[in-house]
Amino acid sequence: MIENEDRYENEAEDIRRETAQGAPEVAEHDRVAEFERQLEEANSKALYAAAEIQNVRRRLETEKQQAGLYATTQFARDMLAIKDHLERALNAVSEELRNDKVASNFLAGIESTARELDQVFTRHGVTRIEAMGEPLDPNKHQAMMEIPSADAEPGSIVQEMQPGYMLKDRLLRPALVGVAKKPD
Incomplete structure (x- = not known):
């Protein structure tokens, strides 16, 4: 930022010298416009950098909270x-x-x-996942086999080989289950 300010001050000094030496007003106007454009660009970049810093802070705060909850x-x-x-x-x-x-x-x-x-x-916050009689949910259950069943709805769980668990709202371990299918 300081380098840019020094450069802009040097360019402004050049413009003043040219004006004092009688340089054409068109050239002065163009240089002033260019200087203003560069200043606006530097301001824009500074605003984007400040916004990015704020986003990084928010992201780090969220990650810190998540790490504490699920440590x-x-x-x-x-x-x-x-x-x-x-x-x-x-x-x-x-x-x-x-x-x-x-x-x-x-x-x-x-x-x-x-x-x-x-x-x-x-x-x-560790809770057991209900499985028996529930429809298969691939986010909570892992189907290990299909079991022919006339009594159960196809796609529903009829056997639990290993219980599944959640830690708060995250899957800790899926339930290993057998899923009903129509008999042959």
Whole structure:
């Protein structure tokens, strides 16, 4: 900017000298017009630069907010693996083992841990995606297979192989599902 101002001042000084030496008025008028055009162009560039700086500030502020909201994404994904293992362990326990006194105390601890994990997920905005009976949504579900079914609407979910989860409004992990199709 300072270079441009110095250049414009030098050109203005040249114009004054030419005028003092009796240069034709047409040449002076052309130089003044050119000087005004360059000044207007410099002002325009300065306004565009200021607008660009403001846009960059807004964009950075938005990215900063997003980073704060979703900073726990990878940690939440890792914790989902632990939740899956807990659920598989609980589902694998037979009814006979549940009736055993020692095993039932052990299972109560595992169930308590699973409940606590669910509460932590809820506090931090991690929610399970509803899948069973819902129509397939490619933004939330990943179809793993088609299952012939006379009872279910084609394209609806009839089996959930792995639950899906959202972190606030973002997909954390899609639900792995089986989708109904018309029987052959």
